Structures are given as structure tokens and as C-alpha cells.
Amino acid sequence: MNRCYGMTNQQAVLDLLDIVEYGGCAEPQQFFALMRRTFDIAHLLYLEAESTPEGLKVCRLHHTFGAYAEELYLSRGLHRIDPILRLALGGVRPVEWATARRRFPECEPLFQAAEDIGLSTEGVALPLPSPAGRMALLAISANMPPAEWSEYRRCHLRDFQLAANLFHASMLEQSMADAIDERDTRLTGRETEVLTWSAAGKSYWEIATILGISERTVRFFMSNARRKLNVVSNTQAVAQAVRHALIPNI
Amino acid sequence: MNRCYGMTNQQAVLDLLDIVEYGGCAEPQQFFALMRRTFDIAHLLYLEAESTPEGLKVCRLHHTFGAYAEELYLSRGLHRIDPILRLALGGVRPVEWATARRRFPECEPLFQAAEDIGLSTEGVALPLPSPAGRMALLAISANMPPAEWSEYRRCHLRDFQLAANLFHASMLEQSMADAIDERDTRLTGRETEVLTWSAAGKSYWEIATILGISERTVRFFMSNARRKLNVVSNTQAVAQAVRHALIPNI
DNA sequence: AACTAAACTGTCACTACCGACAGTTACATG
DNA sequence: CATGTAACTGTCGGTAGTGACAGTTTAGTT
Structure with missing residues (x-):
């Protein structure tokens, strides 16, 4: 229980949220490092995408996985996990990986591949929509057994959600600053x-x-x-x- | 400090989040009552809107204010507070009322009017975008002096954000269920x-x-x-x- | 059985749209 | 002066869209 409610841990969480909110945290790797120092999580992935008739087009991808895992992820086919991405990118509600895994059996090979290279398959994807209709998500994974992850998630989903929103806001504000320069549109x-x-x-x-x-x-x-x-x-x-x-x- | 970190308080918060996440909490007044029982807040307002060249068009409005305050709010001119609504509806980042009040002097009469009828002017508006480009927000106010509100907000913004997101997800899912029926005809x-x-x-x-x-x-x-x-x-x-x-x- | 709705298909004549070739004037800015 | 932007315009050959004429099969309901 102290793990969730301990005063030091809460203070660190609130400090992190202050930094993300007021520190202008628009550098993905900086944000990821901060999150990993504060929470007992393994990896993060931030993705912005557009939906096209040919499938999802990834506009922006930042993550803590190495190049090898990214290569494996893409070569094994983003389309394999497409239903999960679509679910997360097409909605607002957090998507639990384990739930999605059970719901979409066609994704099982990809989860197996992740396990083969030692990546955790416990995690959550947080949809991050924006007013302009651009879709994004932040995925967070943790190296925990399912029951432990479930409890940890329950304690910290609110932290993940607010941190993700604030980070997403920073990314959008930076994108908008860039886009204002393009007057031809x-x-x-x-x-x-x-x-x-x-x-x-x-x-x-x-x-x-x-x-x-x-x-x-x-x-x-x-x-x-x-x-x-x-x-x-x-x-x-x-x-x-x-x-x-x-x-x-x- | 116990106010933020007390174990009972945290348990109540996590219980509330469970209810909103798993209890299918798509009734606004039910959600508002739950929020007010759990947090030291005064009022809530959930609004969905579309932005048109002629100004904001309110699609859906739920709140805890009485009919008199709503009438006053609308008769005094939604356009008066329009810059704040636009800021909240056009972005992702939480909008602090006091900050907006200083930033948009033209809204001062409306804040004065709220104070005249005893409504608090300390609060925060949480933008709630959706993948389909529909804009919404949840505004939360509290009867506290500014410094006390600032500290309370710091402790609970993560709770407000996740609760708002989950409530918004429920509202969207209900809207989509309705829209599908209509489309079928x-x-x-x-x-x-x-x-x-x-x-x-x-x-x-x-x-x-x-x-x-x-x-x-x-x-x-x-x-x-x-x-x-x-x-x-x-x-x-x-x-x-x-x-x-x-x-x-x- | 008769009817309705949904999904599917062909041919014809006509019109609306499209890119590509070309041009103009007026205004603002460096 | 040169350049960029906005508003404005003509001709040509080709194609994408449109209505109108016609039809099929399947499934569900009365």
C-alpha cells in the first residue's frame, strides 16, 4: 500500500506533473526519462498518426525501445497491431493491452514476438485526441506480473493520463508554432x-x-x-x- | 498535507475513478454528484460545442448551477466568456480561470456577475477533444481563496483530468450508439x-x-x-x- | 405467394469538371 | 525596379460525373 500512497512517492509524482505542466516539456526523450525515474515503468511510446484508406500513416513516433525493437516492430507488421492502434487512436478511453490481446487474437504473434525479445506485454495505451482531429497516443509498459500491474495501474492511471495530456499539449503547441509559419495553406x-x-x-x-x-x-x-x-x-x-x-x- | 495525501481520501478518489471507468457513468448529474461527494468542489459544467465561423454553437450543456445562474450566464452573453471557451475548446492544456481572467480583461464583467450571485470564480477548465473533432470541456469550480485553490488544484488535477476523460469517453460512446441507430434509418x-x-x-x-x-x-x-x-x-x-x-x- | 429493401449490374447521351497552355491588373514589400 | 499575392480571364482536349433507360438475386416480412 505504501507503494501507492507513500508521501515521498506522491511528492515525486506531483513534482513531475509540475515539471511537465510548467517546464515546457516538449522533448520526448526528456519526458520519457522523467517518467521512468518517477514511475516503475519499462517503456514509453508516443505516436501521432493519420488514418488513410491504405491504413494508418504514422506522422510522428518517439519511444524508448532501441532501434532493434523498432525494426522488429515494423517488420513484423504494424498492420498486425493495427486493430489495437485503431482502437486507441479512434477513441478516448484508455486501452489496456491485456484486454486488447484477448479481444484481438490476430495480434497474438506480435505479443509473442515482444516476449521473445524480452519486452513486457503488460501496459496501457492512452488516447490523445486533439481539437484539429489529429490522433495520438502514449503507450506505457511495465515489467510486472498481471496482478501487480493491475494494481499499479489502478493507482497511477490518473498520473499517466494527466502527464500524457500535458506532454501532448506541449507537442501540439510546438507543432502549431511550426505550422503558423506555413501561410500558404x-x-x-x-x-x-x-x-x-x-x-x-x-x-x-x-x-x-x-x-x-x-x-x-x-x-x-x-x-x-x-x-x-x-x-x-x-x-x-x-x-x-x-x-x-x-x-x-x- | 493530510488533505492531499491522506489514505482515506486517496482511497475515495481511486474508488471514484473505478466507478467512472467501469460503472458506465454516462449520466451527467450522477457523475457530478459523485465528484462533489469526493472532492471539495462547488460546481461542475460539461459542455460540447462546435466551432462555426459565426461563433461557438453549444451542442450539449450539463451543469450543477441552477436555472437562474444559467439564465444569467446566457443572458449576460456567452460571447463575453467566448475567449475562455475558445481557449479551452481549442486546445488540450487545462485552463486556469484566474489566469484566463487576467489574460482576457473583457471577461471581467462576467466574473463580477458570478461573484455578485455568490458563485466562486476559482476553477479550472479541462479540454476534452475527441477523434472526430468534436470539442468539449469540463469546468470545475471551488469555494476557496486563491492560494488554497492553487494547492488543492495541484494535488487533484490528475484526478480531475482522468475522471473528466473517462466521463467524456462514456458520453462519446453513448453519442455514437445513438448516432448509429439514427444512421441505420x-x-x-x-x-x-x-x-x-x-x-x-x-x-x-x-x-x-x-x-x-x-x-x-x-x-x-x-x-x-x-x-x-x-x-x-x-x-x-x-x-x-x-x-x-x-x-x-x- | 406478393411485396419491400438491399446489393449488384449494363448502356447511352450529355454535362460538369480537370489540367495544361496562356494571359491581365492592382497592391504591398524589399 | 523586382517579386509575391490576390483577383480576374480564355481556349483546348480529355475524363469523371449525372440522369435515364433497363435489368438481376437474395433475404425478410406480411
């Missing part, structure tokens, strides 16, 4: 207008009439909007625009 | 699939290949979707589908 007024009318079901000819410009210009603005949104069709452009509240409802 | 599975792929930028031919059907069938499903959504183009159909969360983000 902002739609002009005219581009927004043609997107809005297209979303309302109007053809180019109709939009041209409404706005008092040529159809050719409508197409020019639309083409610009597609390029800036990095999409291949107007339909996709409108989907993105609505998702990111770039256009009003009319 | 309108678009069929295949219609939703072709819409989703179209929104992802795929042409009919590409969608046909992906789904292993003919292009003709893709067009048939698409035509059905347009008719059911009462729209005249695929672009408009996708805009409506995204707005009403009829299709997932892929």
Missing part, C-alpha cells in the same frame, strides 16, 4: 466563397453567376483551394473544409 | 461507404476497386445517398454527411 476570401457555394450544391456556372465573375475564375479559386488543402477533388476539399470549420453552413 | 452501409471514400478524394473507379464492386454499383449507391440527403451533387452530399457526422474521418 490559408484560404483567401474568394476561395472560401467558392468552396462554400460548392458545398451548397452549386455548379461552377451557378457560382460564377452568384458572385458576378467568370466560370474560369471560379475554377481558378477552386483549384487553389484544393492545392492548399492538399486534396484531389472538390468533394474531398469540402469534406476537409467542413471538418475544420473553414466554411459556414449555408 | 437513413443511409445503408454501402451508401455510407461510398460517401466516405468520395469524401476521401476517391473517384468512382477507385471506389469500385477498393470495394470490389462495379463502378456502376458505386454510382447507384451514390445516387441513392444524394436522394436520401436531398442534395444535388456529391460535393453537397459530403458536406451534409460531415456536418451530421454520418461518415467517419478517413
Whole structure:
């Protein structure tokens, strides 16, 4: 019981949370080291991803595993653990590895492979969504028997969750600072207008009439909007625009 | 110090977190009552919103304030506190009310009004994003002097954060269960699939290949979707589908 | 048995969209 | 002056989307 509630341990936890919250902890390895000094955990993995029709596209990956384990992880097929990633990345609720292991038998070879190289298969994945729809997670593993992990997790999930959120916030804020520099992605007024009318079901000819410009210009603005949104069709452009509240409802 | 670290208090907190995590706590008032029994807090407010170019649109609002305070809150203008809501809804990091109060002087009249009717102005707002881009927050207030609140918050932010996340997960899961029922009465599975792929930028031919059907069938499903959504183009159909969360983000 | 809904498919004529080639003016900034 | 951004425009060849005509099979319900 002292393990969970001991005063020194609690003080260390609160100190860690202060550092992550106020110390601007946007360096993954620094954060991982801090977490491993404070908690009895083995490894951490932070991953940001986008979901595409071809499967998950990893945008950012930081972890404490060595290169060998990463190579093994990827060569054995990220798709193997895809259902678990999708579950964690598609929701909000923490995903317990052992629960997912039982639920998705197709992932068993990957868990076996991890055990073969001495990695623990007890852990939890914490979904970290963001307002812009970007998906991320922090996975934490520990070298403990199942019953001990279950109790440890119960005591510290709140610590993991807040630390993960604050770290994720720092990462997002850094990403946003970087992204602000990319001004080419902002739609002009005219581009927004043609997107809005297209979303309302109007053809180019109709939009041209409404706005008092040529159809050719409508197409020019639309083409610009597609390029800036990095999409291949107007339909996709409108989907993105609505998702990111770039256009009003009319 | 016992206030933070006392064994009974910690046990009550972990019990609460168990209930929220495993008890399927999707009733807001039940959740609020549980939180108020466990923590020394005054009020809670859970809000889901969409950001539109015309301002914030509140989708869901639950709170422990009486009807009079809600009326006062809304009549005094949600737009007054809009910068704080936007900050909380547009990010991931917890927003301290006192910090926001200093940062946004235009909100001062609203804080004054709250004090006039005896509501505390010490609190924190916890952003609760979701993978589908829906924004929410849980605000927690306490009747304490600033220095006491600061210390209490430091001890319990992790508890608030995890409890909020788990409650938010329950709310989302219930929303998704409802949305699935509603969707079943309108678009069929295949219609939703072709819409989703179209929104992802795929042409009919590409969608046909992906789904292993003919292009003709893709067009048939698409035509059905347009008719059911009462729209005249695929672009408009996708805009409506995204707005009403009829299709997932892929 | 008859009906409905869902999933699946072909052909035709027409239109709307698309990239690629080309251009303009006005304004702001270095 | 040169450069970048925003708004504006024409022509051409090709393709993706659209409605309209037609059909099939299967499963569930009355």
C-alpha cells in the first residue's frame, strides 16, 4: 500500500506533473526519462498518426525501445497491431493491452514476438485526441506480473493520463508554432466563397453567376483551394473544409 | 498535507475513478454528484460545442448551477466568456480561470456577475477533444481563496483530468450508439461507404476497386445517398454527411 | 405467394469538371 | 525596379460525373 500512497512517492509524482505542466516539456526523450525515474515503468511510446484508406500513416513516433525493437516492430507488421492502434487512436478511453490481446487474437504473434525479445506485454495505451482531429497516443509498459500491474495501474492511471495530456499539449503547441509559419495553406476570401457555394450544391456556372465573375475564375479559386488543402477533388476539399470549420453552413 | 495525501481520501478518489471507468457513468448529474461527494468542489459544467465561423454553437450543456445562474450566464452573453471557451475548446492544456481572467480583461464583467450571485470564480477548465473533432470541456469550480485553490488544484488535477476523460469517453460512446441507430434509418452501409471514400478524394473507379464492386454499383449507391440527403451533387452530399457526422474521418 | 429493401449490374447521351497552355491588373514589400 | 499575392480571364482536349433507360438475386416480412 505504501507503494501507492507513500508521501515521498506522491511528492515525486506531483513534482513531475509540475515539471511537465510548467517546464515546457516538449522533448520526448526528456519526458520519457522523467517518467521512468518517477514511475516503475519499462517503456514509453508516443505516436501521432493519420488514418488513410491504405491504413494508418504514422506522422510522428518517439519511444524508448532501441532501434532493434523498432525494426522488429515494423517488420513484423504494424498492420498486425493495427486493430489495437485503431482502437486507441479512434477513441478516448484508455486501452489496456491485456484486454486488447484477448479481444484481438490476430495480434497474438506480435505479443509473442515482444516476449521473445524480452519486452513486457503488460501496459496501457492512452488516447490523445486533439481539437484539429489529429490522433495520438502514449503507450506505457511495465515489467510486472498481471496482478501487480493491475494494481499499479489502478493507482497511477490518473498520473499517466494527466502527464500524457500535458506532454501532448506541449507537442501540439510546438507543432502549431511550426505550422503558423506555413501561410500558404490559408484560404483567401474568394476561395472560401467558392468552396462554400460548392458545398451548397452549386455548379461552377451557378457560382460564377452568384458572385458576378467568370466560370474560369471560379475554377481558378477552386483549384487553389484544393492545392492548399492538399486534396484531389472538390468533394474531398469540402469534406476537409467542413471538418475544420473553414466554411459556414449555408 | 493530510488533505492531499491522506489514505482515506486517496482511497475515495481511486474508488471514484473505478466507478467512472467501469460503472458506465454516462449520466451527467450522477457523475457530478459523485465528484462533489469526493472532492471539495462547488460546481461542475460539461459542455460540447462546435466551432462555426459565426461563433461557438453549444451542442450539449450539463451543469450543477441552477436555472437562474444559467439564465444569467446566457443572458449576460456567452460571447463575453467566448475567449475562455475558445481557449479551452481549442486546445488540450487545462485552463486556469484566474489566469484566463487576467489574460482576457473583457471577461471581467462576467466574473463580477458570478461573484455578485455568490458563485466562486476559482476553477479550472479541462479540454476534452475527441477523434472526430468534436470539442468539449469540463469546468470545475471551488469555494476557496486563491492560494488554497492553487494547492488543492495541484494535488487533484490528475484526478480531475482522468475522471473528466473517462466521463467524456462514456458520453462519446453513448453519442455514437445513438448516432448509429439514427444512421441505420437513413443511409445503408454501402451508401455510407461510398460517401466516405468520395469524401476521401476517391473517384468512382477507385471506389469500385477498393470495394470490389462495379463502378456502376458505386454510382447507384451514390445516387441513392444524394436522394436520401436531398442534395444535388456529391460535393453537397459530403458536406451534409460531415456536418451530421454520418461518415467517419478517413 | 406478393411485396419491400438491399446489393449488384449494363448502356447511352450529355454535362460538369480537370489540367495544361496562356494571359491581365492592382497592391504591398524589399 | 523586382517579386509575391490576390483577383480576374480564355481556349483546348480529355475524363469523371449525372440522369435515364433497363435489368438481376437474395433475404425478410406480411
